[in-house]
Amino acid sequence: MSGATVNDPIAELIACRDCGQDCLLQVADLCADCIARIGTAADDADYRAWRTENERRVVTGELTGAI
Numbered sequence: 001m002s003g004a005t006v007n008d009p010i011a012e013l014i015a016c017r018d019c020g021q022d023c024l025l026q027v028a029d030l031c032a033d034c035i036a037r038i039g040t041a042a043d044d045a046d047y048r049a050w051r052t053e054n055e056r057r058v059v060t061g062e063l064t065g066a067i
Helices: 032-039 045-060
Strands: none
16 A cells, blocks of 8 residues: 655645645644633634624635635
8 A cells, every 4th residue: 555645635734824734634724732722712702703604604605615
């Protein structure tokens, strides 16, 4: 079994919109660490804003690739 390569479109590293860290897994432009950070912060304004933006992107089809 071969490992992922740099040119493997299935295992492409993409920079997180917030921290800039390259990662294999993102949810709506943020890496898991940033989602955890905003989701567990005492002030949840960033998390609520992220959720609201994602809801808009899902409804318009932008996040799902429908547009």
